[in-house]
Amino acid sequence: MSTDPDTILLEAEDAMEKGVEYLKQELRGVRSGRASTALIEFLKVDYYGASTELKALAAISVPEPTQLLIKPFDQGAVGDIRKAIEAANLGLSPVVEDKSIRINVPALTSDRRQQLVARCKKVGEETKIVLRNARRDANKHADALGKDSSAHIGEDQIADLKDQIQEMLKKHEAEVDRRVADKSKEVLEV
Numbered sequence: 001m002s003t004d005p006d007t008i009l010l011e012a013e014d015a016m017e018k019g020v021e022y023l024k025q026e027l028r029g030v031r032s033g034r035a036s037t038a039l040i041e042f043l044k045v046d047y048y049g050a051s052t053e054l055k056a057l058a059a060i061s062v063p064e065p066t067q068l069l070i071k072p073f074d075q076g077a078v079g080d081i082r083k084a085i086e087a088a089n090l091g092l093s094p095v096v097e098d099k100s101i102r103i104n105v106p107a108l109t110s111d112r113r114q115q116l117v118a119r120c121k122k123v124g125e126e127t128k129i130v131l132r133n134a135r136r137d138a139n140k141h142a143d144a145l146g147k148d149s150s151a152h153i154g155e156d157q158i159a160d161l162k163d164q165i166q167e168m169l170k171k172h173e174a175e176v177d178r179r180v181a182d183k184s185k186e187v188l189e190v
């Protein structure tokens with residue numbers, strides 16, 4: 001249980017920052033019209049029984065605007081990487097060429113673009129739920145602090161604390177909206 005207003009604010013800020021960080025990570029993996037290493041670098045590959053991010057197993061490059069090239073550090077991982085890309089259901093078809101994997105990134109159809117925008121918005125809403133839960137928890141701690149007679153904190157201080165928590169929520173929600181709007185715009189660009 002938080003014991004003072006500063007700790008309550010710090011914990012709320014930390015929880016909200018983690019929510020926004022999760023959003024950034026999720027939006028990175030959403031396709032836009034052009035090839036980007038972010039599409040696949042965080043894919044989990046079953047590498048000798050361990051779930052490992054693709055970027056730790058291979059060099060990923062963009063030789064052309066519509067193409068990705070993956071060069072595994074361990075040639076034995078080519079098959080596992082190909083399986084992971086296919087299983088990720090990104091609409092990508094990896095082609096194994098000798099010791100590397102080439103992926104031609106097809107142009108997005110307008111229906112697929114709309115689906116991706118909807119996914120961005122869904123992730124944004126999920127993130128806002130996380131932010132609101134952080135606010136709820138912080139407000140509970142603030143209420144408990146107000147009822148704790150040994151804390152010597154007045155109702156005005158608790159009200160100020162709740163106002164600060166609300167302002168923090170507004171700031172983070174605005175960042176979520178901005179990031180979702182930016183990614184949606186990027187996805188819709190032809």
